[in-house]
Amino acid sequence: xSTTPVARLPIFDMHCDLLVYLTDVPNSEMNxxxxxxxxxxxxxxxxxxxxxxxxxxxxxxxxxxxAALQRDMFRQLADGDNCLTAVTDVPQLQQVLQTPGGTGxxxxxxxxxxxxxxxxxLENGFKRLEKMIEVCERILYISFTxxxxxxxxxxxxxxxxxxxxxxxxxxxxxxxxxxxxxxLSHTSDAxxxxxxDHIDIEKLDIPVMASHSNFRPVxxxxxxxxxxxxxxxxxxKGLIGINFLRKFVNTDDPDALLHHIQYGFDHGAxxxxxxxxxxxxxxxxxxxxxFPFYHQAHQQANSSYTYILNRLQQQYSKEQLQxxxxxxxxxxxxxxxx
Numbered sequence: 646x647s648t649t650p651v652a653r654l655p656i657f658d659m660h661c662d663l664l665v666y667l668t669d670v671p672n673s674e675m676n677x678x679x680x681x682x683x684x685x686x687x688x689x690x691x692x693x694x695x696x697x698x699x700x701x702x703x704x705x706x707x708x709x710x711x712a713a714l715q716r717d718m719f720r721q722l723a724d725g726d727n728c729l730t731a732v733t734d735v736p737q738l739q740q741v742l743q744t745p746g747g748t749g750x751x752x753x754x755x756x757x758x759x760x761x762x763x764x765x766x767l768e769n770g771f772k773r774l775e776k777m778i779e780v781c782e783r784i785l786y787i788s789f790t791x792x793x794x795x796x797x798x799x800x801x802x803x804x805x806x807x808x809x810x811x812x813x814x815x816x817x818x819x820x821x822x823x824x825x826x827x828x829l830s831h832t833s834d835a836x837x838x839x840x841x842d843h844i845d846i847e848k849l850d851i852p853v854m855a856s857h858s859n860f861r862p863v864x865x866x867x868x869x870x871x872x873x874x875x876x877x878x879x880x881x882k883g884l885i886g887i888n889f890l891r892k893f894v895n896t897d898d899p900d901a902l903l904h905h906i907q908y909g910f911d912h913g914a915x916x917x918x919x920x921x922x923x924x925x926x927x928x929x930x931x932x933x934x935x936f937p938f939y940h941q942a943h944q945q946a947n948s949s950y951t952y953i954l955n956r957l958q959q960q961y962s963k964e965q966l967q968x969x970x971x972x973x974x975x976x977x978x979x980x981x982x983x
Contacts, residue, residue, distance in 0.1 A: 651958050654967060655742055656950045657695040657974035658683075659785075659886035660753070660830075660857035662925035664698050664715035667722075670926055675722070675729075682889075682924035682945045688748045689728055690947035694741045694971065695749045697785055697856065697921075698722075700777070702759040704795040709773060712759030716780050719752050723781075733783040735979050742971075752781035753856065756791040756831070757816060763796050767812055771819055785978070786826035786854060789813060789836065798840075799833030801867045809839035817843050817851060824981050826852040826883070829874065830921070834867075837874055841881075852981045853877075854884040857921030859905040860912075864895050872912070879917050884977050885909060886921020887969075889943040892935065899940035903956055906969065915965060919974040920950060 661683040667673050670680070678684040688696055700715040702708035723731035732738050732749035741749035754760065760777055761770025778784050789795075792802035797816055799807025817840065820827065827844075829837045844851050855878060861869040870878075870885065878885055887906055888894070895901030909918045924946065927938050943949045954966050961969075 651951070651954050651963070651966060653692050653951060654954060654970040655694040656692055657919060657971040658693055658946070658950075659697045659854070659884065659919055659921040659974060660699055660755075660888075660923050661696055662699055662701055662923070663696075664718050665701050666926040668714040668718050670929075673926070675727070678945065678947070680928065681926045682922070682939065682949075684946075685727065685729065685748065687945050687947040689746060691945075691950055693748050693946055693950070694744075695732060695738070695751065695974070697753050698750050699753050699755040700759050701755040701791070703791060704756065704758040704763065704793055706762070708756070708758040709760060709762055712754070712777075715759075716752070716777050719750070719781050722750070731782060735982050738975065738978060738982075742975075751783055751785045752777070753785045753828070754787045755828075756795070757787060757789050757797050758791070758795050761796070767815060784825050786828040786856060787820070788828040788831045788856070789816065789840070790833075791831050794833075798836035800836075801831050801833055803833055805833050805867065806835050807833050808835035809843065813839070814843050817849060818847065820851050821847075821849040826854050826981060828854055828856045829870075829878070830855045830858045830868070830886075834871060834874065838877075841877055852883060852977070853881050854886070854977070855921075856884070856886045857888040857923040858885060859888050859893050860908045863905050863908050864893065864901060866893055868893050875909075875912065875914065879913050882977070882980070883917060884919050884974060885914055885917045886919050889922040889924070889939055889949060891938060891940055891943075894940070894943075899942055902940070902943060902953065906953070906957065907960070910961065910965070915968060916973055918969050919971075920969070922946065922949065
């Protein structure tokens with residue numbers, strides 16, 4: 646393979662928390678590259694042509710109000726005089742690839758608590774979800790949980806045997822045919838397999854993905870995918886977004902991020918791999934053991950993707966690197982939106 650630096654490929658990234666930063670941090674600005682790795686200038690410089698903007702809420706009282714602020718921030722960014730463009734259909738997706746100096750964006754929901762509180766009628770949550778779709782025009786995926794359990798099932802840091810609930814099954818039934826993927830990045834293992842089982846038993850039309858997860862055999866962490874789940878996502882023509890967070894890569898070895906990608910290629914995920922960097926604001930974090938949140942080479946969108954692709958070019962072809970950079974994600978989105 647060539648040792649010449651790869652041409653600057655377009656990047657599709659499946660997860661960041663820019664909306665949380667902009668709605669939650671005092672004096673935040675979308676251009677503050679010193680405060681968040683996915684600040685807009687970094688996205689543009691890194692040739693990120695599609696950035697999925699997560700609407701995140703912790704499970705608990707007020708979760709839906711918190712998510713509504715991010716929903717409205719997405720709309721504000723989409724309507725603003727900036728280089729961000731809301732992408733809501735296949736022609737727009739194809740157009741952003743050809744537009745120099747701009748970044749497309751699409752909303753996603755990280756934790757269904759963002760549209761449904763724990764102790765309200767589920768029907769209220771569905772109405773709120775419809776409002777989110779209306780305001781954002783498109784929701785790419787929904788994560789049922791975050792790290793804790795909620796009314797829909799178990800989170801990745803809760804009891805690993807805590808699976809799906811009745812409300813979780815009803816949410817899946819609701820999503821049938823709506824062209825919204827279910828994201829497995831924050832589920833317990835039991836919830837992930839229960840979701841897949843219910844989709845199969847009821848013959849539901851729901852795509853699946855893991856928007857920002859790595860591989861558990863490479864680094865043992867409950868946020869990373871076990872082999873059985875990896876193979877199910879591959880079999881269902883889903884996506885696996887490689888996460889840049891040091892905690893999920895390897896706390897000591899920056900090159901382990903390359904090992905996660907290599908593991909995916911070696912285990913049948915060539916057509917599923919993409920990026921899900923998971924950039925977020927962390928300056929107010931109280932747990933000092935989590936610092937640094939990213940290894941130095943992975944800290945900023947303006948350079949991290951190119952660095953990774955250049956490191957991989959001696960092992961993989963241009964076509965394989967294109968799949969990782971954008972074309973796997975592009976193909977997945979075009980398929981579920983068509």
